Amino acid sequence: MGGHADEGKGSVSRRGFLKSAGVAAAATSLIDDAKKAMEPVGPAPAAAVRGETEIRFKLNGKETVAKVPPSMTLLELLRERLDMTGTKQVCDRGACGACTVHLDGRTVNSCLLLAMDATGRDVTTVEGLAVGDRLHPVQQGFVEEDAMQCGFCTPGMVMSCAALLAKNPAPTRAECAEGISGNICRCGTYLNIFRAMDRASALAKGGK
Ligand code: FES
Ligand code: FES
Structure with a gap:
């Protein structure tokens, strides 16, 4: 008695319907807001290239003159834009x-250095060690x-090794x-590397 017939258990009441409709509308509006918030507000990829x-x-x-995005590492610049693929990318995290x-x-790990930080500096890669046909003593x-x-x-x-030999x-x-x-x-060639350094040291001193 006194209750509304449409508010019985198991049926959808008018007030219940309006409440759930209101919740659904609010949820839809929240989802729309969230979608808007997720829309990219920064520059489009093409604009990033222009940056x-x-x-x-x-x-x-x-x-050397090069165009670089702010996040490009020196390693990426060397390998991907300047075709200096002698420098290897292995761990890409300084290890x-x-x-x-x-x-x-x-010596620096070029994977840890931003390309921009090379501005005005002198960079030497393994391609720059030999003089003409004459290998650097370490290479030899x-x-x-x-x-x-x-x-x-x-x-x-x-x-x-070349940096070490230059100062010692x-x-x-x-x-x-x-x-x-x-x-x-990873191949464990350390003993041969030590022998190579002995040889490089002798060659650098003019030995045969
Ligand atoms: S790639 Fe391993 S230290 Fe840079
Ligand atoms: S990792 Fe293979 S020769 Fe050094």
Whole structure:
């Protein structure tokens, strides 16, 4: 008694219907708002390309101009835009040393450096070590002592050894080990690399 017939258990009441309709309408409006909020507000991909910055730096002794997006690493710039594929991308997170290049004569992991940070600097890759047909003493030492297997670590290893030899013409085994401590050789060619460094040291001093 006193109740509305349409409010009985198991039936959809008018008030219940209006309540659920209201909730549905509110939910739809929330979803619309959420969709709007998720719409991209930043530049479209094409505009992002237009946002590239021109940088100038020296690459293997040559003045070089390149356009780079803000997030591009030096490794990506070298390999993907400048065709310097000697520098290897392996871990891409600073753990293996395969991407080692020289920046103003010092070794860096190019996967950890933004391309923009090379602006005005001097970058040397493994392609820039030889002089004409004459291999760098470290490269020659690696060839003579067979200091590689798969070769993936080799360019980075050679760059670390070359940087070490430039500041220490006759490194001991311990100094060599320290010099290449940031470079991992999964094939385990370390002994041959040490021999290659002995050979490189002799060659750099004018030995035969
Ligand atoms: S690829 Fe850069 S440290 Fe491994
Ligand atoms: S030669 Fe294969 S990782 Fe060093």
